[in-house]
C-alpha cells in the first residue's frame with residue numbers, strides 16, 4: 001500500500017515533466033508521469049521512469065566537512081565566513097566568486113545571486129548555464145529586447161513543419177520528441193526536418209535529414225532568408241510595423257548565401273535537399289524551428305540563433321500559435337536561473353547590471369548600498385582568474401566543472417591551486433567535490449522544495465517526499481545561513497522557500513519597465529498552503545491565471561520601440577580548423593540514458609545498462625584509414641595536450657571527418673575519458689558560451705595486450721588497467737578493463753584484484769600461453785564475482801553472466817558453463833538491453849521480428865513489451881526492425 005503520494009517535477013531535463021511519486025511502506029518508491037501536468041500529460045522518458053532507483057543514500061554527502069573531517073554547520077559557516085571576509089577585506093569583493101547551476105531551484109538561485117551581487121558587492125557569480133543557454137539569452141535579447149522564449153509546447157502539436165536544428169530531441173528532450181511523434185501520427189502532413197552532422201535517432205523520424213558540415217548552419221539559414229525574400233514569402237506588413245533592420249540582414253545574407261549552389265556546397269549538402277528545406281519552410285505557415293546545442297555551443301552561436309530568428313521575423317511567423325523560433329532548454333531550471341539573474345552580466349528579474357536604472361531599482365528593492373556596479377567574470381574567465389590567482393576563493397554549487405568545463409584539466413589544476421574552494425553537492429565523491437576544502441551536504445531531488453521553470457516558461461513546484469538525510473540542508477538554507485553569518489541578517493531573513501519565492505515575484509513587478517514580459521505579479525502574496533498547492537503556470541502571470549495569448553501576439557516586442565530586430569549575420573567558421581596533426585572535428589554531446597556527469601543516472605542499473613562505457617563514434621571509412629577496429633580502444637588527443645581512452649564504435653551515422661564522444665564519463669566512472677579535457681577554450685564573443693561541438697582532435701588505436709571484464713558484487717582494486725570503465729548493475733558492478741602491461745601471473749593477480757582469501761570458493765581456468773584467464777568466486781553458494789581476461793577483444797557477451805548475478809544459486813549446468821561464459825544450450829541470451837523499462841534485450845527484439853513476425857515497433861511491443869512504457873527506446877527498436885526485415 002502506498003503511504004504517500006506527492007506531485008513534483010522531474011529533476012533532469014528542461015522539458016520539466018510532472019511526476020507522481022508514491023512511497024510504499026516497504027520503502028519502495030514508485031515514480032509515474034503526472035497525467036495532469038501540461039508538459040507531459042503522464043508521459044515520462046527512461047530517465048524519469050528510473051528515478052525511483054536513484055533516491056538511495058549510497059554515495060551521498062551527509063555531513064559538512066573541512067579538509068575531509070566531519071564538522072558542524074557552525075564550524076563550516078564560520079570557516080567560510082572567515083575565509084571569504086578575509087579575502088574580501090584584503091583584495092576586494094572581486095577576489096571571490098560563486099559558480100552555480102541550472103540544477104538549483106529558483107529560490108536557491110535567487111538568494112545566491114542576492115548575496116553575491118547585492119551584499120558581497122561583486123557580480124562574480126556565474127552559472128553552468130553559461131555553457132548551455134547563454135547564447136540563447138543573448139540572441140533573444142538582441143532580437144526581442146528580452147530573454148523571452150516565444151513558443152509553447154502545444155505549438156509542436158499545431159505546427160505543420162518542425163525543423164530540429166542541432167537538437168537530438170529523441171534522447172535529450174524525449175517527452176517532447178514523443179509529443180512530436182504523436183503529432184505526426186495524428187497528422188501525417190506534418191513534416192519534420194533534422195539538421196545535424198550526425199544521423200541521430202531523432203533524424204530517424206524526419207522526412208528530411210540535412211547532415212550539415214559542422215558549424216555551417218548560419219550559411220544555411222542566411223540562404224533561407226535570401227530565398228524567402230526572393231520567393232516573395234516576406235510578410236511585408238509584419239516586417240514594416242513590427243521590426244527593424246531587415247535591409248541590413250538581407251544584405252549580409254546576400255553576401256554569404258546568395259547562391260543556392262554555394263550554400264549547398266558550403267554546408268556539404270545536395271542542392272535538392274537544400275531546396276526541399278527552403279520550399280517546405282516557404283510554403284508552410286505554421287513552422288516551429290527548434291534549436292539546441294548543435295547551434296548554441298559555437299564560437300558564433302549567438303549569430304547562428306539570430307540567423308534562425310531572422311527567418312521567422314521575415315515571414316512574420318512568431319506570436320501566433322504553431323510557430324516560432326523555439327530554444328529547448330537543457331537543465332531543469334536553466335530558465336529559472338535566467339529569470340533570477342544567475343549570469344554574471346544580469347541582475348534579477350530580467351534586469352541588466354550595466355543599466356543604471358535597473359541597478360537603482362534592484363538596490364532599492366534589496367535595500368543595499370553595495371550592489372555590484374559592473375558585470376562579473378563569465379564562467380570561462382572566472383576559472384582563468386582562479387588560475388591566475390586573482391580570484392582566491394570560490395563556492396561551487398550543484399555543478400561539476402572538473403568534468404563539464406572545456407579544457408577540464410586546466411580547470412582541475414586551477415581548483416587544486418586555489419586558496420579556498422567550497423563545494424555544495426549531494427554526492428560525496430564527484431571529481432569536483434574531491435577538490436574542495438569545505439564540502440557542504442545539500443538536499444537534492446526528493447528532499448528539496450521550491451520551483452523550476454521549463455523550456456516553455458512554465459513554473460512548476462518541486463516538492464519533497466523524503467526528509468533531509470544526515471545533516472543535509474537545502475541550498476537556499478545554506479546560502480541564507482552563511483549570509484547571516486557574514487552579517488547580512490536583515491536582508492536574509494528567510495525561513496522557507498515560499499518566502500523567497502514571494503520576494504522574487506514582487507521584484508518582477510517592482511517599478512517594472514512596461515515593455516518587460518517577465519512579470520509574475522499574479523503569484524504574489526500566496527500563503528504557504530497556496531505555494532504548496534501551486535499548479536504549473538506559465539509566465540507572464542499577472543492575475544492568478546497565466547495570460548493565455550502567445551508571446552508577442554500583438555506584434556509588440558520588449559524593445560523600447562516595441563519592434564523586433566533583425567540582426568545582420570556574417571557566418572563564421574568554427575575557431576579550430578583541422579590540420580595534419582589534428583585531422584578530425586570532435587563533436588561531443590549526450591547519450592540516451594545518462595545525465596551529465598552521471599552522479600544520479602550512474603546509480604540506476606537500468607540506465608547504466610544502455611551505454612556501459614565511454615566511446616567514440618567514427619565513420620567506417622575513417623576507421624579503415626586510421627586502422628581502428630570496432631570494439632577495440634582508441635586514444636584521442638587534442639591541442640590542449642590532454643588525451644583520453646575510449647571504446648571504438650564504427651557507425652555510418654557519423655559523418656566522415658568527425659568524431660563523436662559523449663560528455664558523461666569522468667574520473668569516478670572511467671580511467672581517463674573526460675572529453676572536456678580535449679576541448680579548447682574558445683567562446684562566443686558575445687555570450688561567452690564555449691564551442692563544445694567543434695574542437696579538433698587526433699585519434700589512434702590504443703594498443704592493448706589484454707582485454708577483460710569483471711562483474712562483481714565488490715569494487716575491485718584495479719592495477720595494470722590503463723583503461724577501465726565501471727557501471728552499476730542490479731547488485732553488482734561491471735568493469736570493462738584493458739591494459740598494455742601484463743601481470744606476471746593472472747592467477748595471482750586476479751586474486752589480489754578481487755581480494756580473494758584462502759579457503760574461498762574460487763574456480764578458474766588459465767591458459768597462460770594464449771593469455772586466457774577466467775575465474776569466478778562464490779560466497780555462500782552465490783555467484784560473487786567473475787573475471788575474464790583475453791589477449792583479444794573476443795570475449796564472451798556479458799548479458800548471460802550478468803543474469804546469473806540475479807540468482808541465489810546456480811544450477812549444475814550453469815556452473816559447468818560459467819567459465820565458458822556462454823549459456824547452456826537450453827538457456828536464452830537476451831543480448832544488449834535496449835528497453836530499459838522492461839529490461840528487454842536486443843536478441844529478444846530481433847526474435848520478435850524474425851520468429852514472432854512483428855513488422856513494426858508497436859508489434860514488437862505487443863510481443864515482448866519493449867518500448868511500451870517510456871518510449872525512449874522506440875527509435876532503436878524501429879532500427880532493429882528495419883535491420884531484421886532488411
Ligand SMILES: Nc1nc2c(c(=O)[nH]1)N[C@H]1C(S)=C(S)[C@@H](COP(=O)(O)OP(=O)(O)OC[C@H]3O[C@@H](n4cnc5c(=O)[nH]c(N)nc54)[C@H](O)[C@@H]3O)O[C@H]1N2
Pocket residue numbers: 013014132165166167168169171172173195196197198200212213214215216217292293294295329330331587588589590591592593594595596693
Ligand atoms: N539523455 C540526456 N538528456 C539531456 C541531458 C543529458 O545529459 N542526457 N542534458 C540536458 C542538457 S543540460 C542539455 S543542454 C540538452 C542538450 O540537448 P541537445 O542539444 O539535443 O544535445 P547534444 O547531444 O548536446 O547536441 C545535439 C546535437 O547537436 C549536433 N551538432 C553538433 N554540431 C552541429 C552543427 O554544427 N550543426 C548542427 N545543426 N548540429 C550539430 C550533435 O551531433 C548532436 O546530435 O539535453 C538535456 N537533456
Ligand SMILES: Nc1nc2c(c(=O)[nH]1)N[C@H]1C(S)=C(S)[C@@H](COP(=O)(O)OP(=O)(O)OC[C@H]3O[C@@H](n4cnc5c(=O)[nH]c(N)nc54)[C@H](O)[C@@H]3O)O[C@H]1N2
Pocket residue numbers: 101103104128129131132133293330331397398399400401403404405424425426427430442443444445448475588589590595596597598599600663675676679692
Ligand atoms: N564536452 C562537453 N561538455 C559539456 C557539454 C557538452 O555538450 N559537451 N554540455 C554542457 C552543458 S549544456 C551543461 S548544462 C553542463 C552540465 O554539467 P554539470 O553541471 O557539471 O553536470 P552535472 O553532472 O549535472 O552536475 C550537477 C552536480 O550537482 C549535484 N547536485 C544534484 N542535485 C543537487 C542539489 O539539489 N544541490 C546541490 N548543491 N547539488 C546537487 C550533482 O551531484 C552534480 O555533482 O555540461 C557542459 N559541458
Ligand code: SF4
Pocket residue numbers: 010011012013014015016017040043044045046047048049173174175176
Ligand atoms: S523528458 Fe525525461 S528527463 Fe526530461 S523532464 Fe521529462 S521525464 Fe525528465
Ligand SMILES: [Mo]
Pocket residue numbers: 131132133330331
Ligand atoms: Mo545544458
